[in-house]
Every structure is written in structure tokens, then in C-alpha cells.
Amino acid sequence: MCERKAFIKEIVFDFAGAFFFGIGIYNFAGNSEFVTGGISGISLIVYHVTRAPIGVVSLLLQIPLICLCLWIFGKRYLFSSLKTAVIFSLVLDHIVIKLPVYQGNPILAAVCAGVFSGVGLALVYGYGGCTGGTDYLLMALKYKYPHLTLGQISIVMDGIIIGVGALIFQKMDAAILGVICVYVSAAVIDRIAYRMGAGKLVLAISKEKNRIAEMINEETSRGCTFVKAYGGYKNTYRDLILCACSNNQSVIIKNLISKVDEKAFVIILNSSEVFGEGFKKIIERESNYV
Structure with a gap:
């Protein structure tokens, strides 16, 4: 079907x-x-x-x-x-x-x-x-x-x-x-x-990573990935929150992070295409001009 x-x-x-x-x-x-x-x-x-x-x-x-x-x-x-x-x-x-x-x-x-x-x-x-x-x-x-x-x-x-x-x-x-x-x-x-498959990639560093991830999942149904990152300023390891989302959802996620942790460090990047669960399926066919 x-x-x-x-x-x-x-x-x-x-x-x-x-x-x-x-x-x-x-x-x-x-x-x-x-x-x-x-x-x-x-x-x-x-x-x-x-x-x-x-x-x-x-x-x-x-x-x-x-x-x-x-x-x-x-x-x-x-x-x-x-x-x-x-x-x-x-x-x-x-x-x-x-x-x-x-x-x-x-x-x-x-x-x-x-x-x-x-x-x-x-x-x-x-x-x-x-x-x-x-x-x-x-x-x-x-x-x-x-x-x-x-x-x-x-x-x-x-x-x-x-x-x-x-x-x-x-x-x-x-x-x-x-x-x-x-x-x-x-x-x-x-x-x-x-x-058409463009979106946003939200990167955030916060001590409240678990709470932020839970709220993002509840409000937008998007999952988060934690990546170990080493900070050169304080020479310490921190968890980097990574979340791929749509353009509209990036605003919601940014507001959620600010509510949980006002001191969170947030970067929002443009992604030309996003593939996988919740986004476009990976299609192997290539585009060809008439």
C-alpha cells in the first residue's frame, strides 16, 4: 500500500x-x-x-x-x-x-x-x-x-x-x-x-542536557544525540546536544532550551538536506536534466 x-x-x-x-x-x-x-x-x-x-x-x-x-x-x-x-x-x-x-x-x-x-x-x-x-x-x-x-x-x-x-x-x-x-x-x-529537504541543526551545551532532551522530545517529537566535547576555554569535557529538526521547530527548540537553561550555549545551523526517520527517505536515484 x-x-x-x-x-x-x-x-x-x-x-x-x-x-x-x-x-x-x-x-x-x-x-x-x-x-x-x-x-x-x-x-x-x-x-x-x-x-x-x-x-x-x-x-x-x-x-x-x-x-x-x-x-x-x-x-x-x-x-x-x-x-x-x-x-x-x-x-x-x-x-x-x-x-x-x-x-x-x-x-x-x-x-x-x-x-x-x-x-x-x-x-x-x-x-x-x-x-x-x-x-x-x-x-x-x-x-x-x-x-x-x-x-x-x-x-x-x-x-x-x-x-x-x-x-x-x-x-x-x-x-x-x-x-x-x-x-x-x-x-x-x-x-x-x-x-525541499532542508532543515536546521541545533547544537547546544548545557548542564541540563537530560531535561532539555526530554522537553524537545515531548514538544517536537525530535530525538537528541549527546556528543562528548572538549572545551578549550576551561579545558573540561562537556556533553554537546545535537538535534536535527525542521526550520519551524528550530525556533521552538531554541525557546525550550532558554526556558530550561538561560546560560546554555546554542548554535543553530542550516542543513541543506536531512535524511532518516522523521525526515526524507534516502533515495539512491540521481537527478538528471532533460
């Missing part, structure tokens, strides 16, 4: 992500003279040259990449990425095309394309989804050339795609707009996807 609910939730996130991504690619980038990176960028080039459906082209382009990655890495990414690729293709060719197309300022089009496509991909990545695309090629190249970083390979691939798009449109503006779109999209993904 739990697996079924998780699968349904994954489908919902895929459709929501595909909807936002489709608006960014078709309704903003599709009518403007620039392309994005990845498979979607290649699909836009084909669309501008032949007017072939973006979703169908994107799906067809992924088939050889899926076969390549299946041959190298096995079945690990196959089902998830194939499912998401089909959903993205259907939404691109049958849903977002019914919405109005933006025909205004190209710079605004590039920014909006980056924002919407970034939100779409973030929704998929945030739930541990996988969209396939040129990341299949990226992983294959990384496997072949391990001395190169994923960032270096990605920049080269997106740069080539955007450059080809600029040649097709015969405008330098096309390359600039493409870079703006890719940058905005990456920034939005970072803001949303990699902060």
Missing part, C-alpha cells in the same frame, strides 16, 4: 513538473529565437527547423541515450526516467500547446522560460525523480573520462547546443538568451529542489 501511494505521488509530481516545464519550453522559449540546454534545447532546434512536435522529438532523442546508459549502468535508471520522459512528452504536445504563447520581450521570455522549466524540474528532482535526457550522455562520458567533472561535461554539452542554436538563428542574442535561460533554470532548481 505504501509503495502504491508513493508511486501515485511520484506520478503527480511528474505531471506537475512536466506542466511547468512545458510552459517554460513551449510557451516561452518555443516562440522565441533561442534554445535551452539539454535534450529540450535540441528539440527546440528541430522544432524551429521542421516544426516537429517538441515532445515527440524529445522522446525520440532519448531512446539511443537510454540504450547507451542501459548498456553501461544496467536497469537502475530505466523505468523511472522512461516513465517521466513519456509524461513530459505527452504534456508538451497535448496540454501546454493549448495555452497562450508569449510573444513579448525576448529577455523576459528567457527569464520566464528558465523560471518555469526550473520549477518543473525541481518538482521532479525534489521527490527523487529522474528525467533522463542528456544526463545519460553526461554519465556515460563521466564513466569514459573519470578525470572530468560532471560540471565541466555539462557546460561543454550545453554550450555546444546553445551555440548550434545561435548558428541556426544567426544571432548572437540567441546564445546570450540561451545562457540566461539555463542559468535562471539552474538557480531555481537549486532554490527549490535542494531545499
